[in-house]
Amino acid sequence: MLQRRDRIKKKIKRHKSIKAKQRGISLPYSDPKPSEVIDDYWIYAIRKKGKYPKSTQRSGKWLIFVDPKNLDEVWAKIKEATEEGKLGDCAKVATAKPNPLSGKSKANVICVYTYNWADEKDVRRVREELRNLGIKNKIPYKADEDTFNGKYGITGYTRISKYYE
Numbered sequence: 292m293l294q295r296r297d298r299i300k301k302k303i304k305r306h307k308s309i310k311a312k313q314r315g316i317s318l319p320y321s322d323p324k325p326s327e328v329i330d331d332y333w334i335y336a337i338r339k340k341g342k343y344p345k346s347t348q349r350s351g352k353w354l355i356f357v358d359p360k361n362l363d364e365v366w367a368k369i370k371e372a373t374e375e376g377k378l379g380d381c382a383k384v385a386t387a388k389p390n391p392l393s394g395k396s397k398a399n400v401i402c403v404y405t406y407n408w409a410d411e412k413d414v415r416r417v418r419e420e421l422r423n424l425g426i427k428n429k430i431p432y433k434a435d436e437d438t439f440n441g442k443y444g445i446t447g448y449t450r451i452s453k454y455y456e
Contacts (some may be wrong), residue, residue: 324363325399328386333381341376344406349435351408351434352379352454353418355426356398359387368424377420379405380412381428394445408434409440418456431455 357365366384374384385399385413393400401423405414414432421430434452440447 301326302357302391325366325384325386326359326363329388331386332388333389334366334386335381336373338376338378338380339374343380346380346404346435347407348436349407349409349434349438351414351432352404353421354397354431354433355401355403355421356359356430357401359397360400362399362401365425366401369403369421372420372424373403378403390434392421392443392445408432414454429456 323334328334345405362384369382369384371376372378380403382401382403384401385393403417405417408414418430418432430453433451434453437448437451442451444451
């Protein structure tokens with residue numbers, strides 16, 4: 292059990308490092324529309340107002356799958372809400388650069404992060420804010436640990452979500 296926990300800690304540390312690099316790379320693209328970016332997979336939005344707990348080993352994200360024709364509009368709302376401190380610590384959006392992990396889906400994904408999937412109150416608060424932004428359809432919430440372990444629908448995994456509402 293201890294070895295598994297150590298492996299997970301290393302993966303989380305590596306993931307945080309990768310996330311930090313991606314944020315740095317995406318900074319020049321902080322304002323362009325995701326539909327126009329073709330040389331990076333992600334654009335990030337970072338909380339600018341208010342405090343939010345640091346990510347834990349139980350961090351995760353709401354996954355919002357968006358039709359490409361609506362992507363720029365939906366992302367603008369989520370980016371603003373993230374920066375204003377209404378959501379979690381950060382969010383990211385898939386750009387127009389083809390990603391092998393997206394499979395055959397034509398939808399782009401927007402990830403809205405929370406610090407701890409076990410903090411049900413915070414996870415549901417963020418979900419309610421997403422509803423206020425117009426995200427009314429049911430969406431999944433996935434733990435980052437499952438992402439670190441390569442659990443994606445495209446790789447054959449099902450029922451990965453911690454929440455679905």
